[in-house]
Amino acid sequence: xxxxxIPNGSRDGALAVVSRDLTRMTSAEAIxxxxxxxxxxxxxxxxxxxxxxxxxxxxxxxxxxxxxxLAPFPRAWQWLDGSAFQSHGDLMSTVFGMEKLPYxxxxxxxxxxxxxxxxxxxxxxxxxxxxxxDIEGEVGVVVDEVPLGTSAAGAEAHIKLILxxxxxxxxxxxPVEMKTGFGWVQAKPPCSVAPVAVTPxxxxxxxxxxxxxxxxxxxxxxxxxxxxxxxxMAFSFAQLVAHAARTxxxxxxxxxxxxxxxxxxxxxxxxxxxxxxxxxxxxxxxxAETPFMRFGDRVRMEASLPGASETLFGAIDQRVVExxxxx
Amino acid sequence: xxxxxIPNGSRDGALAVVSRDLTRMTSAEAIxxxxxxxxxxxxxxxxxxxxxxxxxxxxxxxxxxxxxxLAPFPRAWQWLDGSAFQSHGDLMSTVFGMEKLPYxxxxxxxxxxxxxxxxxxxxxxxxxxxxxxDIEGEVGVVVDEVPLGTSAAGAEAHIKLILxxxxxxxxxxxPVEMKTGFGWVQAKPPCSVAPVAVTPxxxxxxxxxxxxxxxxxxxxxxxxxxxxxxxxMAFSFAQLVAHAARTxxxxxxxxxxxxxxxxxxxxxxxxxxxxxxxxxxxxxxxxAETPFMRFGDRVRMEASLPGASETLFGAIDQRVVExxxxx
Numbered sequence: 001x002x003x004x005x006i007p008n009g010s011r012d013g014a015l016a017v018v019s020r021d022l023t024r025m026t027s028a029e030a031i032x033x034x035x036x037x038x039x040x041x042x043x044x045x046x047x048x049x050x051x052x053x054x055x056x057x058x059x060x061x062x063x064x065x066x067x068x069x070l071a072p073f074p075r076a077w078q079w080l081d082g083s084a085f086q087s088h089g090d091l092m093s094t095v096f097g098m099e100k101l102p103y104x105x106x107x108x109x110x111x112x113x114x115x116x117x118x119x120x121x122x123x124x125x126x127x128x129x130x131x132x133x134d135i136e137g138e139v140g141v142v143v144d145e146v147p148l149g150t151s152a153a154g155a156e157a158h159i160k161l162i163l164x165x166x167x168x169x170x171x172x173x174x175p176v177e178m179k180t181g182f183g184w185v186q187a188k189p190p191c192s193v194a195p196v197a198v199t200p201x202x203x204x205x206x207x208x209x210x211x212x213x214x215x216x217x218x219x220x221x222x223x224x225x226x227x228x229x230x231x232x233m234a235f236s237f238a239q240l241v242a243h244a245a246r247t248x249x250x251x252x253x254x255x256x257x258x259x260x261x262x263x264x265x266x267x268x269x270x271x272x273x274x275x276x277x278x279x280x281x282x283x284x285x286x287x288a289e290t291p292f293m294r295f296g297d298r299v300r301m302e303a304s305l306p307g308a309s310e311t312l313f314g315a316i317d318q319r320v321v322e323x324x325x326x327x
Numbered sequence: 328x329x330x331x332x333i334p335n336g337s338r339d340g341a342l343a344v345v346s347r348d349l350t351r352m353t354s355a356e357a358i359x360x361x362x363x364x365x366x367x368x369x370x371x372x373x374x375x376x377x378x379x380x381x382x383x384x385x386x387x388x389x390x391x392x393x394x395x396x397l398a399p400f401p402r403a404w405q406w407l408d409g410s411a412f413q414s415h416g417d418l419m420s421t422v423f424g425m426e427k428l429p430y431x432x433x434x435x436x437x438x439x440x441x442x443x444x445x446x447x448x449x450x451x452x453x454x455x456x457x458x459x460x461d462i463e464g465e466v467g468v469v470v471d472e473v474p475l476g477t478s479a480a481g482a483e484a485h486i487k488l489i490l491x492x493x494x495x496x497x498x499x500x501x502p503v504e505m506k507t508g509f510g511w512v513q514a515k516p517p518c519s520v521a522p523v524a525v526t527p528x529x530x531x532x533x534x535x536x537x538x539x540x541x542x543x544x545x546x547x548x549x550x551x552x553x554x555x556x557x558x559x560m561a562f563s564f565a566q567l568v569a570h571a572a573r574t575x576x577x578x579x580x581x582x583x584x585x586x587x588x589x590x591x592x593x594x595x596x597x598x599x600x601x602x603x604x605x606x607x608x609x610x611x612x613x614x615a616e617t618p619f620m621r622f623g624d625r626v627r628m629e630a631s632l633p634g635a636s637e638t639l640f641g642a643i644d645q646r647v648v649e650x651x652x653x654x
Contacts, residue, residue: 075404075578077402077404077441077442078440078441078442083509098508101507102507106503108507108509109509109512110437110438110509110510110512111437111438111439111440111512112438113405113438113575114404114405115404115405115578115581116575116576116578125475126574127475127476127573127574131574147653148452148454148650149454149650149652149653150653151653154653170574173574176433178509179508180428180429180435180508181425181505181506181507181508181510182435182436182437182505182510182511183437183438183508183509183510183511184509184510185407185436185437185438185570185571186570186571186573186574187574189574189575243512243513244512245653246454246513247453247454247458247497247500247513247514247516248440248516248517249443251402251442251443254442323475323476325476326474326475326476326478326481326572
């Protein structure tokens, strides 16, 4: 089943079910007014939502244009982002001369801004090119309510939806904040999210071991930048959920991210963020040649099932622009 | 003006105006249904709320029991906690053998869990005494919408309410998470908040230079633990707000915390967290003797205007209990 949030003038938009090929939709507001409301009552709403999805596949519904959708969650109560790809973490630690991150011990995770997720085609307004504007292509999961102390074995059943996320990052600020140990605030402005949230069964065998085993296709100004596979996570999403729930209940609609998708053969498959490519250049050539993003640059992110003619989540396709100064 | 949130069966409770002496209240739902709704329309609702407050001072209203209130914001879209007291930061850095935090350069801040704030008398359910259960007595401010790029000079006008907060902390986990640079997730379960939110004018001259210049009285199992003054912040709340808004718009209802209130003469005034007292013991005697909290322990936090017979925010007064394991 595929779900989207349609603009209706409210902060949270309106819930819609979308056809598998992303061409048709039907309002689901009679079942749950918003994506958040659906997650809060998932066990009650899942069957009627799936019934709507079934009728869509039989040809019902109205036209859907993924480019007009909001983020599936225009805002959420909690966004916890992991960093589960060891090839990325190890490279960054090496480049910055930092101690290796503890991938053999426990997941890495920070809490990020969640009062706003940008729509997939919305301009991304940032204050300064000097901040080192970068993308981070990720996948993420959405859970229903997860009680404190839930184990990894128990966590997978709470994973209800999968998302494709661009976690915008400001690389000049990131190491300054990281060095304090407090994590990132200024370095992590709001993320963008692809238009369609999908249930794990939509991935078939490519949802495996609690991982999204699909390539994340990233294009920067029309040129292919990376196609790393999400299956390489050092920890599964179930482990990330259990980590997050160690000392708190997770509110329904909590979004948990994978961190930048990265593979050990990043030299051939490419990267999901510019910082990683710069790190490779620095290691290989002694100098990071690829610049960070400029105002006006575009980024496109999408993922497809092998052999499919359409994208799974729809595409993030947006432009970075200069934020207007505060009055 | 003093505001509180009254239980009504909903997640966000109902907005009420409270008399200065905390004995009477009147529903403000006709003006704004919730505290969050009030912050979203503050310029429209402030005058009518103040008119209600005026009538309360003239004897109108119904009885108010602060012990029955919810947290002023039972949940919020964003909780950003600073660490603005240098005496605390310097001591912790010394004790943990870490590099001194950059108090002369930029504020420290992390984003914490905000989908739930515990009511002031609610039991605090935590999974294990072995996690090193600790309090952090803080003050915080609530802003209306703050545009990206707002300066410190422009930020103070956005500060609408002041809160008293206990930022529960798990000290066994905190340094492990801090060392990764990602900040805290497991080490920071939901905070508790005193029953009444107050407008800055309620502090008179004790709201000065963007700081809450009042003693934070902390009692642990009935014994005085600390009475440090909030005026010693290295950065003002206006500076903290501007720091937070450097690369993001701050949503109305964002709560920004001071970090553990601490004074350079902590040996005489006491502390607002156990970790600080343990740090002093370690420095002075070579061994940290004061244990962290046990299940069943109580903590009380409050603050009063000098000479006042009643507390300003009402009291946080609650007990730590063992969380029931997940099913």
